[in-house]
Amino acid sequence: MELQTIKQHLTPFYLYDTELLKKTLSIAKKEADHYKYIVHYAMKANSNDRIMELIHSMGFGIDSVSGNEIKRALQIGFKASDITFAGVGKTDDEIKLGIEKEVFSFNVESIPELEIINTMAIRLGKIASIALRINPNIDANTHSYITTGTEENKFGINIWEMDEIFELLPKFIGVKLIGLHFHIGSQITDMNVFKNLCLRVNQIQEIFIANQIIVENINVGGGLGINYHEPDLEPIADFKSYFAVFKRFLDLRPNQKLHFELGRSLVAPCGNLISKVLYIKKGAAKQFAIIDASMTDLLRPALYQSFHYINALYNVSAKTEKYDVVGPVCESTDIFRKAVDLPKLQRGDYIAIRSVGAYGQVMSSNYNLRDKAGEIYVD
């Protein structure tokens, strides 16, 4: 993008590369179609209309985690029959909405939730389709703040609760069990973790089959990671290897369908946060590049110490220096990264914080009464 064009926009702003997004989506779709796998886009990663419309046009379904997400997805044109609905704390209104719209499945995270969905469906004269979100107790080998599949966290139903479920299900006439659901965490790049998930799912299927239950759908959630360290070297996640692991290790029963819920891997690489250097401040042993973007625009580094590649734009200085790249907000965690090698910066220089298309703009806030960053799309 030309410097002239960048200059026309108020910084900081999100810049989305729609060409890269389209390429990513078409590769993911092609690799999934190869095995007839069904991919639901986890829209909490980025719910901008333009991005959702593109994803819709490419034939993906939706994974939602709130009533408002369901509403937005329906507005964009997704069919309710392609929407899964997850979340440990679904409210009565959200459950009612999901039942009335007839979403593809409620991914049920606890026995009390199962009871409420059953009661509400009966009251509405409907039968709600449900998948049990089972906690497979797999360590995703990722940051503890984004691990979800171990017994120590709040997500999913634990294996030792299955007997109670088997007892309750025949009595619950307001729900129909259509699937088993798993989601073990995010930013997983070690394919062995997915292999372990497959082996665990096979064991859990055996438990269900021993109880004369064969579900129509297996949903293995999302979590495929991207290369945050070298965004230009590997701009598109390795969807081919990812789906191949499931093909190889997951035992599907005849006619069983396999579903995925990918968020980050589909949209993270296409987003950049463009910001301007406000001040270069010298410390005793280091120097700070204070930029006009902050944790209110991109929370991930402050929230879970995430790494983002940072590069300078239009700066041709041959000399590089180390900078702690920080935002202006009065919080010690308002730091994008420490000791970043960048060409010698000066006030007014532009920098790009890379791979922020997922869990970036959606988490922005007005803390400090700061304006929210806008967005532009380029091909």
Ligand SMILES: *Cc1c(COP(=O)(O)O)cnc(C)c1O
């Ligand atoms: C967040 C989430 C996803 C998507 O995870 P990614 O790591 O972004 O692929 C999928 N399923 C559920 C239930 C989620 O909560």
